[in-house]
Amino acid sequence: MSTTPMRIIASYGHQFLALTLDKRTDMDASAYIQLVARGKKQGYAVGDIVNVTPTSNNQGAIESLQERRNHFYRSEFNKQKNLAANIDQVAIVCATEPAFSEELLGRALICAEVAEIEVLIILNKVDVSDKLASARATLSLYPQLGYPLIEVSSKQADSLDTELKPHLAGKTTLLMGQSGMGKSSLINALIPDVQLKTREISSVLNSGKHTTTFTRLFDCDINGQASDIIDSPGFEQFGMAQFSLSQIQHAMPEFKPYLGQCRFHNCKHLQEPQCAVLAAIAEGQITEKRHQFYLRLMEQLDYYDHARY
Numbered sequence: 001m002s003t004t005p006m007r008i009i010a011s012y013g014h015q016f017l018a019l020t021l022d023k024r025t026d027m028d029a030s031a032y033i034q035l036v037a038r039g040k041k042q043g044y045a046v047g048d049i050v051n052v053t054p055t056s057n058n059q060g061a062i063e064s065l066q067e068r069r070n071h072f073y074r075s076e077f078n079k080q081k082n083l084a085a086n087i088d089q090v091a092i093v094c095a096t097e098p099a100f101s102e103e104l105l106g107r108a109l110i111c112a113e114v115a116e117i118e119v120l121i122i123l124n125k126v127d128v129s130d131k132l133a134s135a136r137a138t139l140s141l142y143p144q145l146g147y148p149l150i151e152v153s154s155k156q157a158d159s160l161d162t163e164l165k166p167h168l169a170g171k172t173t174l175l176m177g178q179s180g181m182g183k184s185s186l187i188n189a190l191i192p193d194v195q196l197k198t199r200e201i202s203s204v205l206n207s208g209k210h211t212t213t214f215t216r217l218f219d220c221d222i223n224g225q226a227s228d229i230i231d232s233p234g235f236e237q238f239g240m241a242q243f244s245l246s247q248i249q250h251a252m253p254e255f256k257p258y259l260g261q262c263r264f265h266n267c268k269h270l271q272e273p274q275c276a277v278l279a280a281i282a283e284g285q286i287t288e289k290r291h292q293f294y295l296r297l298m299e300q301l302d303y304y305d306h307a308r309y
């Protein structure tokens, strides 16, 4: 039997919803096809194009995965958590309150660098003015590393028009970040009727909670251009067990000019003599804060032990 290509537009555990490629997510929920995955260990991600054998009007079985342009995921204890595939950018949403974790931001940035996906950092809830200064102070480093940073409030439509929409128009964007940062609120403010759609999907996938429990793609029109925005559940950890030391070093933009410049070709930039990275820290080209972050990642990767003399 021949298969039909479909795009996965929602994932919840091992359940997936998809649409045939001619349909958009703003159509009524009867167009959604519920997919069963046949034994692929690594699973599928929202944004994946899969070849499906229809099993009934609104159900199908995934037979194979079409080649991905890219794939964004994290790994906890060797378990791969798929976030999205075939995206143009990752927007990491931080907020003035509750306070965000700079560690998680840093980890998400590493992940995006390794996957070679563009990044946008969003500081949301700038209407909470008493927390604004400290959030700004924490984030001020990141534009210097090359990451665009915008400030918005999902409660202030003009900030979305001037700051956010130009970054989203015509692109597929994954919104990610800790719980409570306002990812879903931003989508609600950007796309009319989306709350209703979310309720429909929630009822299909048996999840009625306020906090986002599944990853969900919305296609929409932004500034006259077809755009996709993917909402995802907040995370409180960000495992990166999948990466090598070299991948992490190359994912630190400010390290890059110095890699290969150290005395030892396998320098881990811990305390080695004539280390170009340590020299750059002494000269103020790399911040102590980011080097500490790097050391914590190394420790987690278990490289630290090997490097001790």
Ligand SMILES: Nc1nc2c(ncn2[C@@H]2O[C@H](COP(=O)(O)OP(=O)(O)OP(=O)(O)O)[C@@H](O)[C@H]2O)c(=O)[nH]1
Binding pocket: 124, 125, 126, 127, 128, 152, 153, 154, 155, 156, 177, 178, 179, 180, 181, 182, 183, 184, 185, 186, 210, 211, 212, 213, 232, 233, 234, 235
């Ligand atoms: N003051 C203020 N509150 C906001 C803003 N955006 C969102 N909130 C509030 O922040 C809370 C969390 O918002 P959500 O949109 O559910 O956050 P989320 O990032 O989707 O959270 P998860 O789905 O759990 O990952 C809600 O009570 C929102 O009303 C904002 O711009 N300003």
Ligand SMILES: [Mg+2]
Binding pocket: 183, 184, 185, 210, 211, 212, 231, 232, 233, 234
């Ligand atoms: Mg949410």
Ligand SMILES: [Zn+2]
Binding pocket: 262, 267, 268, 269, 270, 272, 274, 275, 276, 277, 278
């Ligand atoms: Zn070095």
